[in-house]
Amino acid sequence: MSTEGKKLRIGVIGAGSISGLHLEAYKQCSDTVIAAVCDLNEERAKAAAAKYGAEQVYTNYRELLADPSIDAVSICTWNNTHAEISIAALEAGKHVLCEKPMCKTVEEAEKVQEAVRRSGKILQVGFVRRYAGSVDVLKRFIDAGELGEIYYAKASCLRRLGNPGGWFSDSSRSGGGPLIDLGVHIIDLCWYLMGRPKVKSISGNTYRNLGNRANVQNLSFYKAADYDASRNDVEDAANAVIRFENGASLLVDVSFTLHAAKDELYIKLYGDKGGAEVEPALVVMSEKYDTIVNSTPQIDHTSFDASEAFGREIAHFAGSCLGRVETLSPVEDGLEVTRMLSAIYESAAKGTEIHFD
Numbered sequence: 001m002s003t004e005g006k007k008l009r010i011g012v013i014g015a016g017s018i019s020g021l022h023l024e025a026y027k028q029c030s031d032t033v034i035a036a037v038c039d040l041n042e043e044r045a046k047a048a049a050a051k052y053g054a055e056q057v058y059t060n061y062r063e064l065l066a067d068p069s070i071d072a073v074s075i076c077t078w079n080n081t082h083a084e085i086s087i088a089a090l091e092a093g094k095h096v097l098c099e100k101p102m103c104k105t106v107e108e109a110e111k112v113q114e115a116v117r118r119s120g121k122i123l124q125v126g127f128v129r130r131y132a133g134s135v136d137v138l139k140r141f142i143d144a145g146e147l148g149e150i151y152y153a154k155a156s157c158l159r160r161l162g163n164p165g166g167w168f169s170d171s172s173r174s175g176g177g178p179l180i181d182l183g184v185h186i187i188d189l190c191w192y193l194m195g196r197p198k199v200k201s202i203s204g205n206t207y208r209n210l211g212n213r214a215n216v217q218n219l220s221f222y223k224a225a226d227y228d229a230s231r232n233d234v235e236d237a238a239n240a241v242i243r244f245e246n247g248a249s250l251l252v253d254v255s256f257t258l259h260a261a262k263d264e265l266y267i268k269l270y271g272d273k274g275g276a277e278v279e280p281a282l283v284v285m286s287e288k289y290d291t292i293v294n295s296t297p298q299i300d301h302t303s304f305d306a307s308e309a310f311g312r313e314i315a316h317f318a319g320s321c322l323g324r325v326e327t328l329s330p331v332e333d334g335l336e337v338t339r340m341l342s343a344i345y346e347s348a349a350k351g352t353e354i355h356f357d
């Protein structure tokens, strides 16, 4: 069947902070039309629907899924609802773009994977950093062998003050703190660029020493749509070493609060032929004619640009739904990243290294 000229009718579930980037990207995408918006908060859903021209507004996602004219959904809700809504959407015959993290636990991730296999529908995990233009460029360099064998990567995403409060700091809805919220991105990106090696063992630490530091004044930070600092039972910071079966290793650290001089984001990869930094800006290191060369690709965005990356992620999702391309972030990768995150929490709780089979 030809999909030429067909526009996918999209439902966006969850109309809080991140949904704006999804809605904007669907609006720009020539393959999609925004048909419906759903949020528990009706005013929020109505405002988004009015802004983006969606005909239907729902407060119950099951009603949105019952609409046979909807082809695909974006899930932009709290983490504890991702698995349930993904499975319901797949069973209703919809393609799914699910925000990161794919879900809270390995058990949930396995159920989502089964639902994808049963339904035959696409589920793209919202690992948006994979879709950034700079990462696309670097992936081509890596695939062409410019870095050789990548044996070490390190990534750091430190906020000195940045616990978003609300559901993010309520572990029953988030599944954890900066590790599951920020660590998921940098662990996934390094693992993807390293060629998705098989995990051998993981050692992690989590810390709850500072709290959310809601007392700090005169310094603004990212907050959930329903900001509330009164509840906080997630870690302030975490670190981990992930060892892979091919001998490579990944070192990460993340924080919502830390006595750091400033916020910091870096993602670095080291191979036996060359190296690369994805953040703070793309640079590729090599050795030529007995000389160390740092090359700077000349591209629109050398560091992460949210509207570019979400635009590319959603265009790719639409292309996958229409059978033109394969998703770059399938459910299998969502499951493997969930395994890594869970093992870091488990290692921290037990104080021992976790071995994978």
Ligand SMILES: NC(=O)c1ccc[n+]([C@@H]2O[C@H](COP(=O)([O-])OP(=O)(O)OC[C@H]3O[C@@H](n4cnc5c(N)ncnc54)[C@H](O)[C@@H]3O)[C@@H](O)[C@H]2O)c1
Pocket: 013, 014, 015, 016, 017, 018, 019, 038, 039, 040, 041, 044, 059, 061, 075, 076, 077, 078, 079, 081, 099, 100, 101, 126, 128, 166, 167, 181, 224, 225, 226
């Ligand atoms: N890719 C990224 O870089 C990125 C950035 C921020 C957030 N996120 C992810 O996006 C998701 C949402 O984060 P946010 O910052 O927009 O949070 P938010 O609190 O601003 O918005 C979440 C919205 O979901 C709604 N909601 C919750 N459960 C619902 C349900 N069952 N049905 C309908 N609506 C429901 C809430 O009412 C709220 O409006 C999270 O999973 C988060 O991890 C991803």
